[in-house]
Amino acid sequence: IIYQKLNEINERLKEEQLNELKNNLKAESLIVSEKNNLYDEIAKDVINESNRIMKLSKDIKKDPSLYDKEMPVILLLSIYIKRIANLKLLSKEKEEIDVQELYLSINETLRYLENLDIKTSLIGSKEGTCNSEQLFNAYSFFGNTLINNLDNIKGVIVFFNSDNLKINIESSKLKFDDKLLKHLNYVINKEDDTFYITLKGDKVL
Secondary structure, three states, X not given: OHHHHHHHXXXXXHHHHHHHHHHHHHHHHHHHHHXXXXXXXXXXXXXXXXXXXXXXXXXXXHOHHHHHHHHHHHHHHHHHHHHHHHHXXXXXXXXXXXXXXXXXXXXXXXHXXXXXXXXXXXXXXXXXXXXXXXXXXXXXXXXXXXXXXOOOEEEEEEEOOOOOEEEEEXXXXXXXXXXXXXXXXXXXXXXXXXXXXXXXXXXXX
C-alpha cells in the first residue's frame, strides 16, 4: 500500500512537472512570436531605407569613385534605421519614455547630416516623459523628411526647448510623407526658401 501511494504521488508530480513544462514552453513560444512580429514590424518601417543602402552599396562596388559621395548617405540611413528600431522597441515596452530619447535621436541624425555638408543646429533641451508612440512618430517624420530630401536641403535647425518641437529646414522644396503626417498635430509654413515645421503639444512633447 505504501509503495502504491508513493507511485501515485510520483505520477502526480511527474504530471504536474510535465504540465508546468508545457506551460513554460507555451509562454516562451508566445514571447518568441511577439518578438518576431515586432522585428517584422521594424523591418517594414525601414524597408525603403534598407533597400536604398543595398543599392548605394552596389553602386559603390561597381564604381569605387562614388565612395566619398555615397558613404555619408549610407551612414545617415543606418543611423535612422538604428534609431527607429530603438524607439520602436521602447514604445512596445513602455507607454511613456524620456523625451531625451528623442533628443538623442535627433542630435545623432543631425551630426551625420553634417557629413553631407548640410548645416545643422540643435537648440535647447527638455526634461520629462512623453507618450512613446507619439515620440516614435515624431522622429519617424523628422528622419524621413530629411533622408528623402537630401538633394534639396541646405540647413536644419531644431528647437527642443518648448512644448512644441520646431524644425526649420532651409530648402526650396520638400516632400512629406502623408502617412506619417496623419499621426501628428502639425503646422507647416514656408517663407522664401525655409520651411517652418511645428509638431504641436501632447502629440509630441
